Each structure stands twice: as structure tokens, then as C-alpha cells.
Amino acid sequence: MSKQMLxxxxxxxxxxxxKSAVYDLAKNGDxxxxxxxxxxxxxxWVESEVDDWLDECAKRYKKAG
Known part of the structure; x- marks a missing residue:
């Protein structure tokens, strides 16, 4: 299976x-x-890794709410 790069x-x-927020997250943030x-x-960026991060954010948001 090939990985899509973004x-x-x-x-x-x-x-x-x-742009600055993306690089900050990658270096110092989440x-x-x-x-x-x-x-x-x-x-x-590997698309599946970005998608996984977005899914995790959504799960954390739902738990907090």
C-alpha cells in the first residue's frame, strides 16, 4: 500500500x-x-498520520464536552 504525501x-x-501553527505543532506543540x-x-506529511491526529483531536474534544 502506498502512502499519500501532503x-x-x-x-x-x-x-x-x-503555516507557523503547523510547524509549531510539529516541533513544540502536540x-x-x-x-x-x-x-x-x-x-x-504522511496523509494517514495527519488524519489519525485529526481523529484523535475529535475524540479528545468529545470526551471534554
């Missing part, structure tokens, strides 16, 4: 955050947020 713009669109994969000078 660009920064695609991650930003998916999680509804700005430890469950996926780290980017470096491909040359470009950063890419």
Missing part, C-alpha cells in the same frame, strides 16, 4: 491552521502531531 499547503487546508518528512529541501 504538501504544507495541503496540511494547512486539512487542519485549518496557518506530541501526537506528525513530524514532516524531508524530501530534499521540501517537507511532506
Amino acid at each position: 504538501t504544507l499547503k495541503e496540511v494547512m487546508d486539512k487542519v485549518k491552521l496557518k 506530541p501526537k502531531f506528525p513530524s514532516p518528512v524531508k524530501l530534499g529541501c521540501a517537507s511532506r
